[in-house]
Amino acid sequence: MVTSPELDRGGILRESATAARHLARICFKTGPPTHTGVELEWTVHDAADPARPVDVARLRTALGRHCPVTLDHTSPATPLGHGGTVTLEPGGQLEISTLPRPSVAALIRATEAEIAEVTALLTVAGLVLGRSGIDPHRRPRPVLETPRYRAMRGAFDQRGPAGRTMMYSTAGLQICLDAGDVGQVASRWAAAHAIGPPLLAAFASADRHAGRRTGWASARMAAWLDIDPPRTRPVWSPRRADEDPTDAWVRYVLAAPLLCLRRHGPDWTPPPGVTFADWLDGALPRPPTTDDLDYHVSTLFPPVRPRGYLELRYLDAQPGRDWVLPLAVLAALFADPGTVRAAYSIGAPVAHRWSAAARRGLADPAVAAAAAALLDLALTALPGLDLPAALHDEVQRGVRRRLATAERGAR
Structure with missing residues (x-):
């Protein structure tokens, strides 16, 4: 195998214990939980005809100096006005990754400004951001091709069409929370998972794809659950609730098959079925x-x-300004150790119901009841975020609307 120095950075790993120590150093950065971040994805559409494909050239022109290097290797990839970066997913979905902030209000202000900045660039090009977690108009089609994305597609195609749906049609909302002090990591890690199904259901926005109803409240999550379980299933589960988070993550990482193997040229396809643990054991020509x-x-x-912090990846993209609601809910639920414990207690009985939450959403009574209790808990904790009065009232109204829907589903 021909490799380059660029692909060989870092120390050589020859045993799983060394790999485990490396992962342990980087996976959970401990300290007081003070920062919150958000990553927002959207499908991108022609303003006049949302079903019309949007090509690479049009996106490149629209984004200008903010264009990611995956789309234009000559781009300076200039950060947005508040330090956030723009990236593109393989189907042309646009993502803004913000800088984390110690204040939720400051995070919202900065993110709003960066969304406005990108929206203005797209408007000039006759483009608009989507409003749901999956493309409601177009079938999956590649827009951005890289060796990584070709290898991903090849791996996912072996299991069926869900991989292409995920790659080319879905858009998520990711909330990033500090892992917490040493004594808090396990409880925050467990709570982040346990509340996933009810909050997925409460904020599901992906029931239509390619011009038809899908039969799922979140067809985006349905695609993720179907593509490749060793790399998409939850790390934590109620059956192993007491497992140390670092041990669980190390086991998960080493057992996952390689998705791509970086090398010169366009083909990054790895040998089939080789896990990272296999690579450590000598399955490939180089360590x-x-x-x-x-x-x-x-x-x-x-x-x-x-990722040092906890990246919560289970939420669908939200329409308009509604991304603020799940951000505020999660920030409120994780602002205090007591609230974290209460949230876990609410979510634990339905923590295994990922598929039910994705399919039925708040039509699942057990999931809806947990969602209602979590939203009510978040409303109680909301004053602790110290949001400006107008923003507090906006969030409170939005969460109460979701709460009313959840309460109806729970009856």
Whole structure:
């Protein structure tokens, strides 16, 4: 195998214990939980005809100096006005990744400004951002091609069409929370998973795809659950609730098959079925490096992913300003250890119901009851976020609307 120094950065790994120590250093950064971040994805549409395909050239022109290098390798990829970055997913979905902020209000203000900045660029090009977690108008089609994306498509195609749906048609909302102090990590990790199904249901926005109803409240999550379980299933489960978070993550990472193997040229297809643990055991011509391990981690997509902080990946993209609502709900639920414990207690009985929440949403009575209790708890904790009065009232009204829907589903 021909490799380059760029692909060989980092120390060589020759045993699983060394890999485990490396993962342990980077997966959960402990300290007081003070920062919150958000990553927003949208499908992108022609303003006059949302079913019309949007090509690479049009996106490149619209984004200008903010264009990611995956779309134009000559782009300066200039950050947005408040430090956030623009990236594109393989179906042309646009993502803004904000800088984390110690204040939820400051995070919302900065994110609003960056959304407005991108929206203005798209408007000039006759483009608009989508309003749901899956493309309601178009069938899946590739827009951005890279060796990584070709390898992903090849791997996912072996299981069926869900991979292409996920890659080319879905858009999510990711909330990023600090892992917390050493004594808080396990409880925050468990709560982040346990409340996933009810909050997925409460904020599901992906029931229509390619011009038809899908039969799922969140067809976006349905695609994720179907593509490749060793890299998309939850790391934590009620059956192993007491497992140390770092141990669980190490086991998950090493057992996952390689999705792509970086090399010169356009073909990054790995040998079939080779896990990272296999690579450590000598399955490939050269030993892996810490850089290879870090890259492998970037190809794992569980509903909650530890990246030093906790990246909660289970929410659908929201219409308009509604992204503020789940951000505020999660920030409120995780603002205090007591609220974290209460949220876990509410979510634990339905923590395994990912598929039911994705399919039925708040039509599932058990999931709806948990969602209602979590939203009520969040409303109680909301004053602790110290939001400006107008923003507090806006969030409160929006969450109460979701609460009323959840309460109807729970009856």
